[in-house]
Amino acid sequence: MPVRIKVREHPELMERFGANWTPTILVLDPDGVERHRIEGFLPADDFAAQLLLGLGHSAFARGDFAEAERRFDHVLREHAATDSAAEAQYWKGVARYKRTGNAGELTATYRAFQERYRNTTWAKKASVWAPTAA
Amino acid sequence: MRMKFPDLLYTRKGRGLGITAAVPRPSGTKSAWIVHRRWLMAIEWETDVDAGIAEAKASGKHALLDFSAAPM
Numbered sequence A: 001m002p003v004r005i006k007v008r009e010h011p012e013l014m015e016r017f018g019a020n021w022t023p024t025i026l027v028l029d030p031d032g033v034e035r036h037r038i039e040g041f042l043p044a045d046d047f048a049a050q051l052l053l054g055l056g057h058s059a060f061a062r063g064d065f066a067e068a069e070r071r072f073d074h075v076l077r078e079h080a081a082t083d084s085a086a087e088a089q090y091w092k093g094v095a096r097y098k099r100t101g102n103a104g105e106l107t108a109t110y111r112a113f114q115e116r117y118r119n120t121t122w123a124k125k126a127s128v129w130a131p132t133a134a
Numbered sequence B: 001m002r003m004k005f006p007d008l009l010y011t012r013k014g015r016g017l018g019i020t021a022a023v024p025r026p027s028g029t030k031s032a033w034i035v036h037r038r039w040l041m042a043i044e045w046e047t048d049v050d051a052g053i054a055e056a057k058a059s060g061k062h063a064l065l066d067f068s069a070a071p072m
Helices: A011-016 A044-061 A065-078 A084-100 A104-115 A121-129 B037-042 B049-059
Strands: A002-006 A024-028 A034-039 B008-013 B016-024 B033-036 B063-068
Touching: A002 B049, A024 A044, A034 A044, A044 A065, A044 A084, A065 A084, A084 A104, A084 A121, A104 A121, B049 B063
Parallel strands: A002 B063
Antiparallel strands: A024 A034, A024 B063, B008 B016, B016 B033
16 A cells, blocks of 8 residues: 655654654554665665565564465565565575474574675674584 | 565655666666656655555565655
C-alpha cells in the first residue's frame, strides 16, 4: 500500500513517525509496526534491495523464518552487488538457524563471509560464529 | 493498473525523486528488475496516512510510507 506524504503540507507527520529527513521511506507491517527505514536517496538497485530487506525483517519479526530466508536470499541472488547484500547474508543465516535450530547454519554463514563481503560490519558480526578448534 | 508495494522502485526522475513501478525480469536474464516508466503515473498514491495504514491492515499487506519534499 503506497502512501505518499507531502511533508510541506503535513510537517506534523514527520514528527509522528520520527522522520527527520527527506526522502525517508518506512516499511510498515500489516499491523502498522515499522519494520524497516530507508533515509536518503538510493539508486534503483540498492533501493529494491532495501525494500526486500524490509520484507525479510518483517517476516522474521512475525516468526515466518522460511519467508524471511526467501526474502534475504532474493537480495543475495538479485542484488549481490549492493550494500544490502552483506546484511542479507547475515540475516539469511540467522533465519535458517531460527527455522532449523541447527547452529551449524551460523557456522556456515561465518564461512560464507570468508568468501563474500569479508570487509563489512556484517562479517564482523558473523565472526563470533567461527568454528572453535577441537 | 494499480501498483502496490513492493512493486515499487525508487529512482531519480528529473530534478527530484520519483517512484516508478518495477516488476521482476523474466527468468534467464541477468538483471532483477525492469523499470517500467510508463507505469509511473499509474501508481495510485494514498495521501491519507491513517487510511493507508488501515487499508494495508485490512488487506494483510505492508505499507510503504514515502516522506517526500519533492514534487512528482
